[in-house]
Amino acid sequence: MLTDVPAAPAPLEEPDARGRFGDYGGRFVPETLVLALQQLAEHYRELRQDQGFWRELAELMRSYSGRPTPLYRARRLQALVDGPELWLKREDLNHTGSHKINNCLGQALLARRLGKSTILAETGAGQHGVATATVCALLDMQCRVYMGAEDVRRQALNVSRMRLLGAEVISVESGSRTLKDATNEALRAWVGQVDEAHYILGSVVGPHPYPWMVRDFQAVIGHEIAAELWPKKVIACVGGGSNAAGAFARFVPHSEVGLVGVEAGGHGFTTGEHCASLGRGKPGVLHGALTYLLQDEFGQVSQTHSISAGLDYPGVGPEHSAWATSGRVEYHSVTDEEALNAFENLCRLEGIVPALESAHALAWYLREGKGRADEGPWVLCLSGRGDKDVQEVLRLRGLV
């Protein structure tokens, strides 16, 4: 029940005065953004103590997004591999189809309190863009979404959804014309209008205070899990790392709960075509934060590949870099093919079509949970639904 969920995220760890989690994070941005980010951090620090804000957010999450999301026991998937008792945290049942709306609702309420009239956002596959356009319609704000030209082409349905919701979609032609470039462009656009605009970043990445705020807004996932059962392990896929951070945060202080982040192994490490920022990356600066990222020997950000657009990002949130370094969270990866198999298994055995991102976490369960029936309960964050991926899966399977 929602009444069991703390209104404010008080017990969670805060970044230090420089905005770092351990050695990672910080604020590596142009001069013009430093002041805006400092003010944002100060406002957020105050808001974090404001019970009225968290109550308003909790009420919107309940009445508009459908929280709390169910915890569903996947018996047939468990039986397939004789694995640990498995519970799916159904973030796919949120309004707009993924966990992204948790963060968008929080940041849009924050922007309204700051008196901002315009919202800027970046998007890759379009899920964050759709969630942002949705909350802007709800709260009567202007919305401009930056999207790589290549993604505009690949994700036509989400582009149409954003336009129907009243957002302006701006096609970005620079670089590889995907998420990384859209994020650069959105940050650049924000520099020119920091007074009237708020930038809603879509994951636990970017300069301080974003990794902190986004984690707090997503932490409702872990709070709801803990209110229903106490897991032995929590498993989540990691792109930028927001659904994982939200699912993990509640359990980080409890070392008896195992935490597993699953990155996109793409075609496998030997091919170089993957997105395993923690598995194969090195520390560097991307989008204003010091964190693990995939880069070549000269520090140039590498081209990445994943079957799933939402995981196709060369970096990862700084708090994950800190958790990886301290060993508190284990990070592993699965390949495109393993994710595809898991996608099909969840469809056929449980009647749930998952996002390809979430299928990565499922694939890890199927591979590593095999034969470990006495080790549950394990909870897996099913970050989103897979309608957006149906065409791609059919294409990859040669069915269209």
Ligand SMILES: *Cc1c(COP(=O)(O)O)cnc(C)c1O
């Ligand atoms: C965006 C997205 C992800 C990846 O983002 P994180 O910040 O790592 O959570 C995962 N699953 C779904 C369904 C998404 O839309």
